[in-house]
Amino acid sequence: VEFGKILKLSQQTASRRLNQLEEMGWIQRKIIGKEQIIRITKEGADVMLLMYNNLKQILQDILIVGEVTEGMREGGYYVRIPGYLKQFEKKLGFEPYYGTLNLQLSDLNKELLDENLNNRLPVLIEGFDDKDVGRSYGSVECYNCFVSRLDNQENKQKAAILKIKRTHHKKNIVEILAKDYLRDKFKLKDGDRLRIEFIKGN
CATH class of the missing domain: 1.10.10.10 (Winged helix-like DNA-binding domain superfamily/Winged helix DNA-binding domain)
Structure with a gap:
């Protein structure tokens, strides 16, 4: 029964x-x-x-694709905060560019991404309090991945998807953190499509 x-x-x-x-x-x-x-x-x-x-x-x-879109320019501010930056360097294994690349996903791609992330263990960037400015910063979950242009998948860049609890982004926006300035590295403009590939074992 x-x-x-x-x-x-x-x-x-x-x-x-x-x-x-x-x-x-x-x-x-x-x-x-x-x-x-x-x-x-x-x-x-x-x-x-x-x-x-x-x-x-x-x-x-699984193939997950997003379109490059203009962000709110908050990524650069938060990435360079020492409490976050030190953890990014230590836990992700690279010194990140002071900013994130924003990708707009379709409903289907966002659903596929969420399903994939639910089956992976994140790298946790812990939240903290900054007594000097009198505010607290929330935790961030990071997922290791590779990104590449959809029309040139051989040229890959190690990166991390940021899953942020406190965000002002509109629906289906994903933030990508990497060592390099991805817009320059891949010669990207708004509307170009980027492929997300997950690192096996992560």
């Missing part, structure tokens, strides 16, 4: 699915009174691992 509830199946359908899995040798069932213990066999575990690796590969190889 619990199996059926989890998958939102009727008891009859859940029982039929379990019978099929048992016939394929992916599970073993043992009846104890009114209950049954279900154990995943080695064959079943191998199938699960294969499915996991396939899904992982799909997420890693």
Whole structure:
């Protein structure tokens, strides 16, 4: 019954699915009174691992594209704040350019990006209080990636997607942080398309 509830199946359908899995040798069932213990066999575990690796590969190889757009010029201000800058250098492994590149994503690309980020561990830039100016700064989640022009994917630049809790950006805007000034490096203008590729293992 619990199996059926989890998958939102009727008891009859859940029982039929379990019978099929048992016939394929992916599970073993043992009846104890009114209950049954279900154990995943080695064959079943191998199938699960294969499915996991396939899904992982799909997420890693997914193509996410955004259009370069004018930002609010807040990135340069925040990146150079010592409390952030020191953490960026230490945790991301590069000294960032004093600014971020803003990408406008379609609804589909934003959905794909969010799904991908949800399956990755972020590099956490911790929030802090600046007593000298009497204000606090929120935490930032960073996700390692590569970016490249859509028409020249061989020329890649290591970068990081910034997921900022406190932001004034409009919908579907993504901020990219990198060592170089990406507009110059890739000769970008507003409307040009940039590809986001995730670093495997991150």
